[in-house]
Each structure stands twice: as C-alpha cells, then as structure tokens.
Amino acid sequence: MGFRRLNLEWLQSLKGFCRTLLLVIEQPEDRKFEEYVDISLVGRQRLGFGKARHLLMAVCSTLDSECIIVDGDGQHPAPSIKNIMQLLAEGDSEVIIPQRTNRSLQLEVDGKALDRSEFERFETFCALDYLKKPGLPENLDMQPGMFAFKAKVAPLIFPTDDGWLADWEITLRAVSYTSFSLVNVVTNPMAQKASAFKADDQIAKFRRIQTFTGHSLTETFTKHELQLRPRERAIIKTLVGSAEKLS
Numbered sequence: 648m649g650f651r652r653l654n655l656e657w658l659q660s661l662k663g664f665c666r667t668l669l670l671v672i673e674q675p676e677d678r679k680f681e682e683y684v685d686i687s688l689v690g691r692q693r694l695g696f697g698k699a700r701h702l703l704m705a706v707c708s709t710l711d712s713e714c715i716i717v718d719g720d721g722q723h724p725a726p727s728i729k730n731i732m733q734l735l736a737e738g739d740s741e742v743i744i745p746q747r748t749n750r751s752l753q754l755e756v757d758g759k760a761l762d763r764s765e766f767e768r769f770e771t772f773c774a775l776d777y778l779k780k781p782g783l784p785e786n787l788d789m790q791p792g793m794f795a796f797k798a799k800v801a802p803l804i805f806p807t808d809d810g811w812l813a814d815w816e817i818t819l820r821a822v823s824y825t826s827f828s829l830v831n832v833v834t835n836p837m838a839q840k841a842s843a844f845k846a847d848d849q850i851a852k853f854r855r856i857q858t859f860t861g862h863s864l865t866e867t868f869t870k871h872e873l874q875l876r877p878r879e880r881a882i883i884k885t886l887v888g889s890a891e892k893l894s
Contacts, residue, residue: 649719657721
C-alpha cells in the first residue's frame with residue numbers, strides 16, 4: 648500500500664515469492680510500479696490510510712487463503728516479509744503480528760521533531776487497559792505496518808476506523824478474536840522517517856481511541872505516566888488534554 652512515491656527497489660525485491668502481488672496506490676507520481684505487480688488499484692484522490700487499508704484487506708482476502716498486507720514505504724525488507732509468509736503458511740496461527748525491534752518514528756510538534764515511539768507506547772497502554780487480557784506484553788507493537796492473516800479471519804480483524812487508528816484496531820481485534828503470534832522483525836529506519844505525523848494528527852488519533860474504548864485518556868495517562876519518558880510524557884499530557892476538550 649503506497650502514496651505518491653513508492654520505493655521501487657523494495658517493490659522489485661518482492662517479485663517472485665508472492666503468488667499474487669497486489670498494490671493499492673494513491674495519486675502516484677508515475678506508473679513505473681506496474682512492471683513489478685500483478686494487480687494495481689490506483690486512486691486518483693487520497694483515500695487516507697484507514698480507507699486504503701480497508702480496500703487492501705477486502706480485496707487480498709478474496710485472492711488467496713494466506714494474505715499479507717504491508718506499507719509501501721519499504722520499512723519491512725523482503726526477507727522479513729518472506730519469513731512472515733512462511734510462518735503463516737506452515738504454522739497454526741490465524742494472524743501474525745510483526746513486532747518492530749527498531750523504530751525511527753517522528754512526531755512534529757511546534758516545528759520540532761520528537762520520537763513518536765513513546766506516543767505509540769501510550770496508545771498501547773490504552774489498548775491493554777481496554778482489553779484486560781493477561782499475558783500481553785506492555786511493549787506490544789500495535790501498529791507494525793505489516794500483518795499476515797488467513798483469509799477466513801479477515802472479517803474478524805477488519806477495522807472500523809477509516810483513519811490513522813486502523814492498524815491499532817487490527818491488532819486489538821486480532822488479539823481478541825483469533826489465534827495469533829507475535830514475531831520480532833528488524834525494519835529499515837530510514838524508510839520510517841519519511842512518514843510525516845503532526846500534533847493535530849496525534850490529537851485526532853487520541854480522540855478516536857477514546858471513542859473506541861470509552862475509557863478516559865486522562866485516567867490511562869495517570870495510571871501509566873511514570874512508565875513514559877519525562878520529555879514525551881509532558882507533551883502526551885498536553886495532547887491528551889486537547890483531545891478530551893475536543894471530544
């Protein structure tokens with residue numbers, strides 16, 4: 648799944664080990680990607696992350712019994728994708744949720760780039776407090792940018808959110824309704840730096856989490872604030888306050 652400019656070298660590396668390589672791309676700069684894929688769905692207008700994820704999951708689950716969806720920025724190298732596909736095909740899990748062991752995620756606040764991993768960690772705390780499911784790790788990566796699943800469980804993990812919360816919701820549904828495995832993966836951090844995320848996006852995401860869970864963001868923050876790094880903790884508190892005022 649991609650937007651405007653794809654990592655063509657990465658896309659080429661996927662050719663050969665996928666039975667059907669399907670690409671959903673929005674407002675592409677050119678059509679160079681066509682020689683590397685079997686099927687392409689091209690949007691003239693921006694669908695947005697969540698809606699594009701919906702489309703990709705719906706279509707790919709009709710094409711094969713085993714599906715893998717992955718962001719088109721190239722953060723997940725071909726060997727990792729191939730390994731995840733093999734684990735899904737040979738194992739008993741209905742869903743595999745990759746866990747990034749290295750991340751380079753940025754959030755822009757007042758013109759400054761901050762490490763977004765702590766913000767995602769707070770979002771994980773929101774999910775864990777909602778799920779109340781024993782055995783889940785506190786550092787669960789809810790938004791890995793890649794999922795592998797059996798087509799039969801696609802309706803169980805299909806997200807209702809049409810925005811930035813889609814992957815968070817897919818993970819939440821997978822650990823609630825399916826047999827799943829968590830598999831560590833190493834990503835390309837430079838590819839992740841290309842993703843732009845701003846304070847307003849984060850506030851909107853917090854609002855969606857509160858609507859989904861029905862839980863107070865402030866209560867979750869108060870419960871877990873000492874587990875967050877001091878610098879990001881203060882900004883998370885401010886953005887949580889902004890999100891609750893707008894809800």
